[in-house]
Amino acid sequence: MMDWTDRHCRFFHRLLTRRTRLYTEMLTSAAVLRGHRERLLGFHAAEHPVAVQLGGSEPAALAEAAAIAADYGYDEINLNIGCPSERVQSGAFGACLMREPELVAECVAAMKARVKLPVTVKCRIGVDDQPSEALFDFADVMVNAGADALIVHARKAWLKGLSPRENREIPPLDYALVRALKQRHPALPIVLNGGLVDLAQMRAEIQGVDGIMIGRAAYQDPALLLSIDPLFFGAAPACESRLAAAEAFIPYAEAQLSAGVPLAAMTRHILGLFNGLKGARAFRRHLATEAVKPRADAQVLRAALRFVCGAEQAAENEAAA
Numbered sequence: 001m002m003d004w005t006d007r008h009c010r011f012f013h014r015l016l017t018r019r020t021r022l023y024t025e026m027l028t029s030a031a032v033l034r035g036h037r038e039r040l041l042g043f044h045a046a047e048h049p050v051a052v053q054l055g056g057s058e059p060a061a062l063a064e065a066a067a068i069a070a071d072y073g074y075d076e077i078n079l080n081i082g083c084p085s086e087r088v089q090s091g092a093f094g095a096c097l098m099r100e101p102e103l104v105a106e107c108v109a110a111m112k113a114r115v116k117l118p119v120t121v122k123c124r125i126g127v128d129d130q131p132s133e134a135l136f137d138f139a140d141v142m143v144n145a146g147a148d149a150l151i152v153h154a155r156k157a158w159l160k161g162l163s164p165r166e167n168r169e170i171p172p173l174d175y176a177l178v179r180a181l182k183q184r185h186p187a188l189p190i191v192l193n194g195g196l197v198d199l200a201q202m203r204a205e206i207q208g209v210d211g212i213m214i215g216r217a218a219y220q221d222p223a224l225l226l227s228i229d230p231l232f233f234g235a236a237p238a239c240e241s242r243l244a245a246a247e248a249f250i251p252y253a254e255a256q257l258s259a260g261v262p263l264a265a266m267t268r269h270i271l272g273l274f275n276g277l278k279g280a281r282a283f284r285r286h287l288a289t290e291a292v293k294p295r296a297d298a299q300v301l302r303a304a305l306r307f308v309c310g311a312e313q314a315a316e317n318e319a320a321a
Contacts, residue, residue: 002026002083004219007043008261009269011252013218014046015245016225019233022050023213026080029056032065041072044252051076053122055083057097059110066111066119077111079104080122082153082193083164095157098127101138105145118148122193122213124157125177132177139181139188149189151213152178168194168216179208199227206232220272241312242273246305254298264291267301279307 002025005013010022027040032054043050052069054077056062066077081104083094097104104121111119121142126134139150155171162170173195182190193213196202206212218225223242229235239245253266267287274280286304290296 004269005215006265006269007047008256008266009219010047010050011044012245012249012266012269013222013225014044015239015248016222017228018238019229019235020225021076022047023078024050024052026053026055026083027065029054029058029061029065032068033061037068037072041069041074043072043074045073048073049075051078051120053078053080055080055094057100057103057107059106062107063110063114066117067114070115070117074117076118076120077115078120078122078151079107079111082122082124082157095124095127096159098124098130098134098138098157101141104138105141108142108145108147112146119146120149120151121147122151122153124153124155125174127157127159130156132174135177135181136184139185143185143188147188149191149210150181151191151193152181153194154178154192155194175205182209199224199231203231219269221275222270222273223275242277243305243309243312246270246273246301250298250301253301257297262292263296263298263300267291267304274308274311277308277311279309279311282307 005023005025010024013020013022024041024043031040041052052072052074054062054065054069056065056079062079069077081094081097108119108121123138126132135152142150154173154175154177155167157167158171175192178190178192182188189210191211191213192205192209193215196205196212196214197217202212202214226237226239226242226245229237239248249266249270253263256266257263264287268291271284271287274283283304286307287300290300290303
């Protein structure tokens with residue numbers, strides 16, 4: 001998710017779940033080759049397992065970008081061809097590549113030849129008026145190219161007439177088609193994405209596929225990540241509470257502040273942590289107004305947490321009663 005899942009977001013999410021694989025925001029191959037690599041690709045060791053998500057359509061450039069990312073220590077290279085924005089289309093990559101499976105295959109094969117990491121593809125079920133069979137044909141080509149998994153957003157992308165936001169909401173979801181794809185390719189890991197908003201739905205829809213990917217739900221309501229490890233991995237929660245996770249984030253924030261990172265660049269990712277609890281609005285308001293100030297430091301976050309201190313336990317007690 002471009003401009004969302006940066007390194008600060010990912011570090012915070014790792015405090016909430018140890019087992020979930022994290023993904024970077026999509027980085028174009030051109031940006032990796034010519035941009036500030038440490039700013040784009042640098043990450044904290046605690047983020048593992050973490051995948052880098054690349055965008056592009058030139059096999060040689062993607063292969064070079066994949067090699068650079070591999071040197072940074074990522075656990076997976078993911079080629080994102082699911083984004084429907086006009087900006088992405090104008091660069092000849094993103095969802096429009098669903099119409100060019102052979103070119104995507106060349107990109108996958110080129111990356112596979114350069115790195116030893118898994119190379120995966122994130123796609124839609126199709127674009128515009130493509131029939132359902134197009135997804136199966138696309139997957140056949142990806143398998144032949146050596147793709148290690150497909151992450152499928154279970155909506156079509158309408159490249160003309162719908163905005164990126166509308167493309168996340170208007171085209172109907174077709175989870176059954178993704179499950180049918182898994183039946184056709186039982187040996188290929190298939191991950192379901194799109195429209196997954198709560199834990200009960202996630203537990204139901206993971207049936208028949210190998211995994212699920214969640215994006216906006218996890219960003220807007222990060223507390224749901226606290227339940228992921230127990231529900232899906234049979235493991236203990238990564239952190240005992242939302243408040244504990246926020247407090248664990250403070251030493252990281254202090255270290256980043258000393259490196260010149262503005263506080264707001266980090267706290268923007270935790271604004272939704274206490275959604276639904278008493279004091280959440282005051283918590284968000286305090287961070288929104290105070291963290292953006294030039295000399296804002298970790299005391300701003302500590303002050304914001306006072307608005308919600310005790311709210312989580314109070315909510316649990318009320319639910320138990």
